[in-house]
Amino acid sequence: MDICEALRAESGVVAVVGAGGKKTTLYTLAVRASDAGRRAVVTATVRIPIFDRHVENVVVTDEPVTALERAEAWPVGVVPDREDENRYVGYDPEVIDELAAADVADVVLVKADGARTREFKAPGEHEPQLPQCTTTVVPIASVQAVGKPLSADIVHRPEQVAAITGRELGETIRPVDVADVLASDRGGLKRVPDGATVVPLLNKVDDATHRRDAEEIATALLERAPAVSRVVLARLIDDDPVIQVLER
Numbered sequence: 001m002d003i004c005e006a007l008r009a010e011s012g013v014v015a016v017v018g019a020g021g022k023k024t025t026l027y028t029l030a031v032r033a034s035d036a037g038r039r040a041v042v043t044a045t046v047r048i049p050i051f052d053r054h055v056e057n058v059v060v061t062d063e064p065v066t067a068l069e070r071a072e073a074w075p076v077g078v079v080p081d082r083e084d085e086n087r088y089v090g091y092d093p094e095v096i097d098e099l100a101a102a103d104v105a106d107v108v109l110v111k112a113d114g115a116r117t118r119e120f121k122a123p124g125e126h127e128p129q130l131p132q133c134t135t136t137v138v139p140i141a142s143v144q145a146v147g148k149p150l151s152a153d154i155v156h157r158p159e160q161v162a163a164i165t166g167r168e169l170g171e172t173i174r175p176v177d178v179a180d181v182l183a184s185d186r187g188g189l190k191r192v193p194d195g196a197t198v199v200p201l202l203n204k205v206d207d208a209t210h211r212r213d214a215e216e217i218a219t220a221l222l223e224r225a226p227a228v229s230r231v232v233l234a235r236l237i238d239d240d241p242v243i244q245v246l247e248r
Contacts, residue, residue, distance in 0.1 A: 012135030019115030020142025139188030
């Protein structure tokens with residue numbers, strides 16, 4: 001199955017949250033959509049590392065609608081400013097709502113929280129920054145967090161994960177812990193707009209052990225979260241990244 005189809009990210013506003021592959025997911029979706037003839041946009045409501053090499057063009061602008069109306073090649077990145085040599089800043093979520101309403105793109109791909117390159121996370125107080133127009137939310141976790149200690153080396157905001165799972169800092173992360181966080185309204189389901197589809201993505205499924213762990217996470221997640229009817233297992237760095245799709 002194509003990754004855009006699997007994640008229900010072929011159109012609308014797709015917000016990516018969590019840890020363990022957000023940026024790779026955004027760029028993969030953008031390229032696949034553009035290859036299929038769709039006008040794809042990469043943007044953010046939080047800081048995002050410089051991503052010029054992943055799109056045809058990045059426009060730094062306070063008027064993203066105008067910039068996209070003038071676009072000649074896709075995918076396009078739009079951001080409001082450059083924070084420093086390594087990062088752009090993101091738009092207020094309301095700006096993404098305005099962009100979506102203008103109908104200047106087929107799919108708008110939004111990085112909506114941060115994770116400091118960790119494998120797993122729970123959101124902070126002010127996260128995620130989801131536009132109200134979001135049609136699909138993709139909460140991500142790396143299956144490679146399983147078997148590792150619940151610590152800041154592996155997990156962004158481990159204290160938040162501990163609060164959701166009831167685990168102690170330093171304890172080994174289990175598949176059920178990942179499922180609990182992704183299924184929680186303090187975790188992967190936090191601030192999901194009414195009517196939005198949620199499709200969790202378990203990334204970095206590199207071998208048979210990871211796949212067994214991912215299947216256990218997905219099964220538990222489908223049991224715990226009525227709002228979730230599909231979980232995607234993937235290895236985003238592959239040309240054909242979708243490994244398995246589990247559905248209710």
